[in-house]
Amino acid sequence: MREKNKLTERAVAAEVVSSGFCPLDCDYCYIPKTSEMERMHGEIVEKLKTGEWMDQLEELYQDVEYLSFWGTEPLLILDEVNEQIDEVVERFGGLEQVSFSTSMCVDPSPIVELKEKLDEHDVRLDWQISADGHYTDENRIEGATEKIKNNLIKLGKMLEERGDELSVKWKGTISIDNIEKMAEDPEEIERYMEYYDEIRDEVVEETSGIDFENARKFPTLVVPGKYTSEDGEVLAKYLERMVEKGYLTTYTLRLKRVMRFEDELEEKPSMFSCSGGDSNFGMDEGNVHVCHRTFFHDRERYIQSIKDQEEYKNWDVSLFEKGIVDMEVENYMAKSGEDLIRFQYILRNFHDHWMLKLDNTKVMLIELAKCGQADEIYLEDEGLRELLALFLHSSHSCPVENLLNTSVVHFMPVSLIRLWSNGAFQELLKTLNDSFAERQDGIFVGGS
């Protein structure tokens, strides 16, 4: 029987804020780095140690099946999680998976104990390492690749001693600078792909405790970025190179998924939007967030420290200045009770309806094409316009970035529309092989 004043049964995944400091300062990170972060990190860890976060989860969720630890670098606090994991499993009987993402540039030892404890309870450990191919040191921090290799070997040996092993998953992010290099010189694409093989070869030479079997190398784009139509042409060139080399892309798979489940498009729009604010929510200090992307936005001292910075290091600091973050905190976060019903209602509007999203993007495409910021083909070809809009809202579905960049949760940032509408989408379609052409005309969803 559903308990009132809680999230609905659909909410089965919880993202918990777990760290507030990071030893890295990646170019594309959406978390502005300030001097306030060390103090904030200390505060977060002290709170985590109390176990109150489990009380807050119990207060909000019917049950938790997927638990993940977010913030800057969760590996810094995994020891604390290990102290509490038995209690977590006891309190959330439906727990199936625990996950985190890491730079793997700090001591990996706590992962061994976490794996052991979760195995005892038959709960899956799902983790990923952020590494951007041979651009890793350039994008993230000098020496990152060496640290990742050494920490993987260390972790592997510790697991091997226990007759255990772990599979690796890579999370690669590429900036427009990286894409430009690969567009200009196809050998750069090979170097990107070979990077992961080189790490694998060096690690498996030292230990059998790390498995690279299913480690995918496909990168994702920095989103939403501040892309120009020229950047769009660069992405088109890069995709053309990928097609020449016969490489698929993450976005090929995302578009194929829309094709494969086209019959569900009308009935189940939420099947094609991200899980944030649908089956998955973030939780910090009893505040419910759409997801991890808005963590720290409701921490006044940290936000003030960003505004007080003399020189801005991070491109999205303007969001804090313009009051957009204030609007987000006021309207797109909630505490338990009445407010939670309002919060879930507005997010259902995002997940359950296509028309406003698609129509807005189609109009933007026409306006951009009229002023030379998108390919003219989007003025004439209604089918392609419709398909690109559908692709953008299924492959780049992010209510938080929409909100932060347009102030409307349904509207796609113009940066991403420009990125894909200057030839890149047509190149992407080539990676879908012949079967695509036959079915193009049949894919319309709602709208005018």
Ligand code: SF4
């Ligand atoms: S896509 Fe955006 S809203 Fe969804 S989980 Fe990711 S950051 Fe959050």
